[in-house]
Structure formats: structure tokens, C-alpha cells
Amino acid sequence: MRAFVYNALPSRVVFRVGALEDLAMEIERLGAQRALVLSTPEQRASAEDVSRRLGARSAGVYAKAVMHVPVETAEAAREMAKSLSADCCVAIGGGSTIGLGKAIALTSDLPILAIPTTFAGSEMTPIYGITEQGRKKTGRDTRVLPKTVIYDPLLTMTLPANIAGPSGMNAIAHCVEALYAQDANPITSLMAEEGIRALASSLPVVVSEPDNIDARAEALYAAWLAGACLGYVGMAIHHKLCHTLGGSYNLPHAETHTIILPHAVRYNRDAAPVAMRRISRALDGVEAAGGLYDLAQKIGAPLALRDIGMKAQALDEAARLATQNPYYNPRPLEYASIRQLLQNAWEGIRPG
Numbered sequence: 001m002r003a004f005v006y007n008a009l010p011s012r013v014v015f016r017v018g019a020l021e022d023l024a025m026e027i028e029r030l031g032a033q034r035a036l037v038l039s040t041p042e043q044r045a046s047a048e049d050v051s052r053r054l055g056a057r058s059a060g061v062y063a064k065a066v067m068h069v070p071v072e073t074a075e076a077a078r079e080m081a082k083s084l085s086a087d088c089c090v091a092i093g094g095g096s097t098i099g100l101g102k103a104i105a106l107t108s109d110l111p112i113l114a115i116p117t118t119f120a121g122s123e124m125t126p127i128y129g130i131t132e133q134g135r136k137k138t139g140r141d142t143r144v145l146p147k148t149v150i151y152d153p154l155l156t157m158t159l160p161a162n163i164a165g166p167s168g169m170n171a172i173a174h175c176v177e178a179l180y181a182q183d184a185n186p187i188t189s190l191m192a193e194e195g196i197r198a199l200a201s202s203l204p205v206v207v208s209e210p211d212n213i214d215a216r217a218e219a220l221y222a223a224w225l226a227g228a229c230l231g232y233v234g235m236a237i238h239h240k241l242c243h244t245l246g247g248s249y250n251l252p253h254a255e256t257h258t259i260i261l262p263h264a265v266r267y268n269r270d271a272a273p274v275a276m277r278r279i280s281r282a283l284d285g286v287e288a289a290g291g292l293y294d295l296a297q298k299i300g301a302p303l304a305l306r307d308i309g310m311k312a313q314a315l316d317e318a319a320r321l322a323t324q325n326p327y328y329n330p331r332p333l334e335y336a337s338i339r340q341l342l343q344n345a346w347e348g349i350r351p352g
């Protein structure tokens, strides 16, 4: 067996249908007296419900989280936390809301209790991102890792198929890249393979039977595994490309992941044979890249960059941006091959 290093991240996970009922108990456990509740404007009602459940331990609601954590939003939220003397943040929502909580924690050390309602996985990672003048800067800091995570599959019931599907593919991408990460280890590889298996089997049901709580629970469980993989090990070409495309061309996060993933896997196919075998095993024996494309198609997710607003004229620049700074990937980065990868993803063709 290959030598490895495994750094465990300290967080408490409470997972069950109806787990939101444990909120007051979990806040008490954190020793918090005044929690600032965060959400997007669309999820304000959920944030207000959380605030009601907290009773006297709620300091207020800040329902202005938006995608990619603009620095202005982060500063306004930090100001509000300070003026209300908040001693904790409760973030209910997807990666955007949890990201806002992380921006507050980064400068204040306030503990975060996260209640994820998508499959993005941010709640399990010490990774934060803040966008300033159109550029998203990301970093790792254990201060932003949520102390407690409450996973309640009931909260994902309102997630429509067009958000749930790509969000689940985003989670699969964390698992896939964990399998060929530079610092991959046997523990994260177990989580990663199981995460792909559970998402590949549950996502089609989440989309076709929106009321199926078992499928939602299975997908959320897999999202937890996927988020943990992202938190534990470094990512590679897939995440780099998605970061470049999202940041430079303002493409939607989860949909970009969905479209790029099969092509990134195809790019790494010959350089990461063990990872490919494990992905394939998790997909019931289908070849990794094609199987991921077929899964995206089955759940009705977008398959082509041109369908989510990417301009053909920007592909040369995107390939340049994605290859100009060196980073780890099992297969070396070559401009011409990355340009071809982007072309294939733009057209939405099934990787051969």
C-alpha cells in the first residue's frame, strides 16, 4: 500500500430526517447565546423559521447571501454580526450562504452551525472564497470550517430538479477528483467511491420522483461524503477549469461542474487508471467519462457550455487562463488538449 497522510477535520455531523428539530440543542452545545441566521433572499422563510426555533438565542436574520460571496456582502454581514453582538452564525442554504458564514468566521472567529439544503458540500470544508472586483479569491483556513453540521433531508424536498441534479453532479466532481488527488489517501478514496455510487443511484430518483425522501436522504448522505473529500484533499484540472469558467465568464457553478466533469475525466483517463476503475465500479461498470455524461443526460442537466452562456470566442482565452499557472493534475496540462476539452464541452459531445 502507498504511504499516506490523513488529516482529520474536526466537525460534528448530525444526520437524520427531521434533524432540524435538534437545532436548539445543538446551539446550546456550541455554547452560543446570540446566533445570526444567514440565508439567500429566496430562502428567507427558512431563515425566519430557524430564527423562531432559536427563540431568545437568535440575534437576527441576514437574508442577503448571493453566489460567490461579493466582498460588499461579506462586509455588510460582518458589520451586522458585530452590531448585534452575535456569537455564532447559523447558515441555512447552499454553498453561497455557507460561504457567507465562512467570510464572517474568517475575520471574527465566530463558530458556524451549517444547515445545508443543497448537495454542494461547502459545510464540510475549510475552504472559503470571496469575490472582489470580479475575481474570486479562495483559501483554506480551519477557522471557517463549520463546527456543527445539521443534515436534514426534509430541507432538500423543496430543491427543484433543475438545481438538485447539477448540485449532485457538483458533489460527484469532488469525489472524482479526490480519487486522483495528489494527496489521495485510502480513507478519502473510500468516501469518494461510496459518494459517487450513492449519488449515481439516487440522483435519477431525486429528479424523477421529487417526493421520494429516501432518495433525497441518500443524495444528501453522499453530498456529505463528497464535501468531506473536498475538505480533505486537493483537487485538480476539473475544479481549476470550473473555477476559471465561473470566475471569468460568470457561468453558473453547479451547471459548469456538470458539463466539464465527463471531459475532465476523459482528459485524465490514461493517467489515473486506478481512479477510473473505481469511478467505473461506482457507476455499475460503465466507463467513467461516458458514464458521467450519461448520468447528467439522464437527470436532464445541461450538457453543453454553449447552453449556459459561454461564448465560443472566449474558449481560447479560457484555455490560456486554465493553463497559465501550474498546478497538480495526473496528466500534465497542455494548451492544445485543454482547448480541445473545452471545445468538446462547449459543443456538449459525449466523451469517446
Ligand code: NAD
Pocket: 040, 041, 042, 043, 066, 067, 068, 069, 093, 094, 095, 096, 097, 099, 117, 118, 119, 120, 121, 122, 123, 125, 126, 127, 128, 129, 155, 156, 157, 158, 159, 160, 163, 167, 170, 230, 253, 254
Ligand atoms: P447556492 O447556494 O447558490 O444555491 C442556489 C439557489 O438554490 C439559491 O437561490 C438558493 O436559495 C436555492 N436553494 C438552496 N437550497 C434550496 C432548497 N432546499 N430549496 C429551494 N431552493 C434552494 O448553490 P450551491 O450550488 O449550493 O453553491 C454554490 C456556491 O458554493 C458557489 O459559489 C461555490 O463556489 C460554493 N462552494 C463552495 C465550496 C467550499 O468548499 N467553499 C464547496 C462547494 C461550493
